[in-house]
Amino acid sequence: MSVVPATLPASDPCDFVVIDVETACSRVSSICQIGIVGFRAGVEVFAYDTLVDPCDEFSPFNTRIHGLCEDYVMNQPTYAEVHATVAAHLGGRVTVAHSMFDKGALAAACAIHAQTPIDATWLDSVRVAKRAWPDLPSHRLSALAKFLGLRHKHHNALSDARAAGMVIVRAIDHTGIDLGGWLNPATYRTSAAPKPAPDGPLKGERIAILGETRNGALGQWLAEMGGRVAASVGTSSTMLVVSNEQPYGRFFHASPAHRRAEELQRAGSRIEIVSEDALRARVAAAG
Template sequence: MNSPLPSENKPLKYAALDFETAYWGPANACSLGIVVSNGKEIVDEWYHLIRPMTLKFDAGCMKVNGIHPEDVAEEEPFPFFWDEIARRLEGTIVFAHNARFDMGVLASALDFYHLPDIHFRYGDTVVLSRKLWKDMENHKLNTVAENLGFSFNHHQALDDARACEYIVRKALEETGLPSVEALMKETGQNLKRFAVKRGERKLAT
């Protein structure tokens, strides 16, 4: 008898996250949503407002996400939440929509606050949706999720993370693949390893 493939033995698990930011620059996260999925449903979720390093919010950011300085003035800064965040991401596969942005926000926080490294691989649901659903008018998060039947409050971090998770779930359903590793391979993508370039980020003045 042939032995099962590793992906057949390993429980399906992945996370999705979304940051909202206060301004353009380092240490700028003002909210974060994370969900953890088994491929059929969300099994864990976490959300919090975060006080960024400065309360000089950019008007464009406030217009997009609706978060203002007074909303986060009494909240804790990013390091306070690090244990909660890290235990949901460490060692798993993480998705974000336009992952380069969200991974940059996370790397900036770890660098700026001298937090320890975290180890996970990540994928981008923008690229995934372009591969699988080429005929959509665009591949923005709200367009893709709503075309797949998911309604949500766009630019609210937890809702955006839920939408991102849903895109991965629908991709697994439509392809019939047993794991996110197989899904990425089938769509011609590589999971990237998260890394932080230390000592390069200074607070913008």
């Protein structure tokens, strides 16, 4: 396995970086692979991937998970030798990891190898995914990659970092909550669904919204009409409403939510895709 160098200097601007590490054994300090990906405006702008000599043993259990062993890391740098590069990519930046395992592994490796701890602002993509798509049965990275249609090789550090970054990108698109909002728990706690009215023309409908958070003006109106507003398009959804405020313009059909609704339609679901204006007009005419 070769090292993929950063395509942009670590100092180049990006909105956030994502890191994933693989470990050689049960000791979290035993980092044997590091993958880092930088994103700006929803697009990958650099990637860094390296094998690492963990200066520790490889357990059969860990090797079965990621396929790495002593032979793969022979003559590879130790963590102490790559620390400066990792710190240059992460230091002072919003750093995403899928669970906080990677944060803990970096801290442990810094301690073991007598390196300065990395000062970053951490964001857990598991928590983001659970709030963006609460109805999914699993928020494991492999399950999210499948749901979002991402190419992904699980337990490869670079591929895992890339997929976790796209979870953030898609969550921002899906919910309308920007990166700053996800970093502020008070913001996404307010995105809980409004309680549907006990009766109304939309009673019995399970509705996802494209372009607004579910507690926005459209979500409130849908709930007042008796609809149950969901956080994402799922197999139980009966309607996807395209908000007038949706950010995709005429390209809204390319959004993950719209594509998911179309997939369900092709599979025989009765889910309807309707614009906000059309639905409001329909409800007004029926009332």
